[in-house]
Amino acid sequence: MSYYEIMGGRPLSGTLAIHGAKNSVLPILAACLLVPGQCIIHNCPDLSDVSATLDILRLLGCRAEREEDTVTIDASALSRSDIPQHLMREMRSSVIFLGALLARLGTAELSYPGGCELGPRPIDLHMAALRSLGAEILEEQGTLCCRRCRGGLQGREICLSIPSVGATENAMLTACGCSGVTTIVGAAREPEITDLQGFLQAIGAQVTGAGTSVVTIQGGGPFHPAEYRVMGDRIAAATYLCGTAAAKGEVEVTGVAPDTLTAVLSCLKEAGCAVHTAPDRISLICAGPLGGISPVRTAPYPGFPTDAQAILMAALAGGEGATLFVENIFDARYRHVDELRRMGADIQLAGRAAMVSGVGRLHGASLRSTDLRGGAALVVAALGAEGTTQVWELCHIRRGYQSLDKNLRALGADIRQIP
Ligand code: UD1
Numbered sequence: 001m002s003y004y005e006i007m008g009g010r011p012l013s014g015t016l017a018i019h020g021a022k023n024s025v026l027p028i029l030a031a032c033l034l035v036p037g038q039c040i041i042h043n044c045p046d047l048s049d050v051s052a053t054l055d056i057l058r059l060l061g062c063r064a065e066r067e068e069d070t071v072t073i074d075a076s077a078l079s080r081s082d083i084p085q086h087l088m089r090e091m092r093s094s095v096i097f098l099g100a101l102l103a104r105l106g107t108a109e110l111s112y113p114g115g116c117e118l119g120p121r122p123i124d125l126h127m128a129a130l131r132s133l134g135a136e137i138l139e140e141q142g143t144l145c146c147r148r149c150r151g152g153l154q155g156r157e158i159c160l161s162i163p164s165v166g167a168t169e170n171a172m173l174t175a176c177g178c179s180g181v182t183t184i185v186g187a188a189r190e191p192e193i194t195d196l197q198g199f200l201q202a203i204g205a206q207v208t209g210a211g212t213s214v215v216t217i218q219g220g221g222p223f224h225p226a227e228y229r230v231m232g233d234r235i236a237a238a239t240y241l242c243g244t245a246a247a248k249g250e251v252e253v254t255g256v257a258p259d260t261l262t263a264v265l266s267c268l269k270e271a272g273c274a275v276h277t278a279p280d281r282i283s284l285i286c287a288g289p290l291g292g293i294s295p296v297r298t299a300p301y302p303g304f305p306t307d308a309q310a311i312l313m314a315a316l317a318g319g320e321g322a323t324l325f326v327e328n329i330f331d332a333r334y335r336h337v338d339e340l341r342r343m344g345a346d347i348q349l350a351g352r353a354a355m356v357s358g359v360g361r362l363h364g365a366s367l368r369s370t371d372l373r374g375g376a377a378l379v380v381a382a383l384g385a386e387g388t389t390q391v392w393e394l395c396h397i398r399r400g401y402q403s404l405d406k407n408l409r410a411l412g413a414d415i416r417q418i419p
Contacts, residue, residue: 292321
């Protein structure tokens with residue numbers, strides 16, 4: 001099993017181009033199923049979640065090829081609508097194929113994605129949305145069998161009681177295969193939804209409103225081949241910026257829109273970093289210890305992203321001053337806390353709240369990644385820590401970061417993957 005070995009305390013400096021957004025590219029690749037032709041997706045990151053998505057597309061009968069960061073998908077010969085359990089298990093977000101398959105073929109069969117490392121992740125909102133658009137869904141022994149009802153898929157108004165990112169995307173994809181207009185009220189407003197809308201518009205779909213809480217889709221197609229560039233990964237950008245805040249130094253990230261990271265950047269500024277932005281870049285300078293900041297409460301976009309909670313916590317744990325975190329989106333999202341404590345962090349947990357008291361400097365330890373962002377948080381903490389840290393179970397980190405070690409080395413960090 002390989003691990004990262006990180007010798008902390010080396011300041012970071014330089015410029016880094018951020019890869020494409022994992023959470024955009026997954027629904028966009030699924031949306032390629034709508035097109036009986038070839039789509040070319042640029043800025044497609046090389047991540048294990050993306051490889052798993054390409055495997056699913058191939059299994060369904062599509063051609064899927066990668067050349068550097070460009071992926072070509074040809075779904076002309078789409079021949080299957082069932083995804084076997086082993087591929088579903090690899091990636092919970094493959095539930096997004098439900099909407100895409102329903103829209104193109106009128107039928108989909110998936111194994112139930114079940115729980116995951118962040119605790120139970122229900123899909124009741126996905127199912128309710130699809131049902132109200134005319135899908136019949138049977139749940140049998142862990143398998144979801146979906147098909148359009150006899151009258152076909154029909155657009156209508158859907159109200160989401162929680163602005164779920166995945167349910168909004170699944171409803172948008174299904175709505176593309178409906179006749180008539182679908183209005184999603186209470187839609188998630190994450191930038192990745194705007195990116196999915198951009199791709200859907202590129203293939204000829206009439207979708208508007210993404211980025212607001214009402215998304216409208218005029219369904220029915222036809223959909224045509226298109227070329228599309230995925231937005232930069234705001235959470236990867238946040239990771240490198242928090243890593244710089246932990247290690248000190250001066251780093252610029254490019255290829256990411258600063259206004260998608262407003263909540264994270266304002267926390268970093270409050271903690272004492274100098275942050276400068278231009279339309280597609282963010283630079284951060286951190287010279288002294290990080291201070292405590294106002295409570296960080298995770299919330300749907302444009303609130304503080306749950307995906308950046310562990311990463312910011314890791315930086316502040318090695319700073320000075322106290323910060324209260326409140327995790328409002330997922331139940332089991334403090335699994336990195338025990339690992340940070342092994343580095344000397346002072347973090348008190350009480351339900352959804354975590355009180356972080358900066359200890360000045362963390363120390364190296366042998367640590368286990370618990371989930372994707374929790375694993376990245378350990379790397380962030382290690383960059384600023386005294387001594388050597390080993391981070392194990394890199395499989396989690398590879399789900400969402402392309403060349404994390406190589407990129408950090410290019411910025412001056414002492415990090416190696418062994419073996
Ligand atoms: C997406 C992101 C993930 C991010 C999360 C929140 C992808 C691939 N993943 O996950 O990185 O952390 O948004 O920004 O884009 N919920 C229900 N019923 C449902 C669906 C969701 O109760 O049917 C609840 C969840 O338990 C959670 C909340 O809604 O408490 C938000 O989840 P959701 O926005 O759906 O997250 P994902 O789309 O799974």
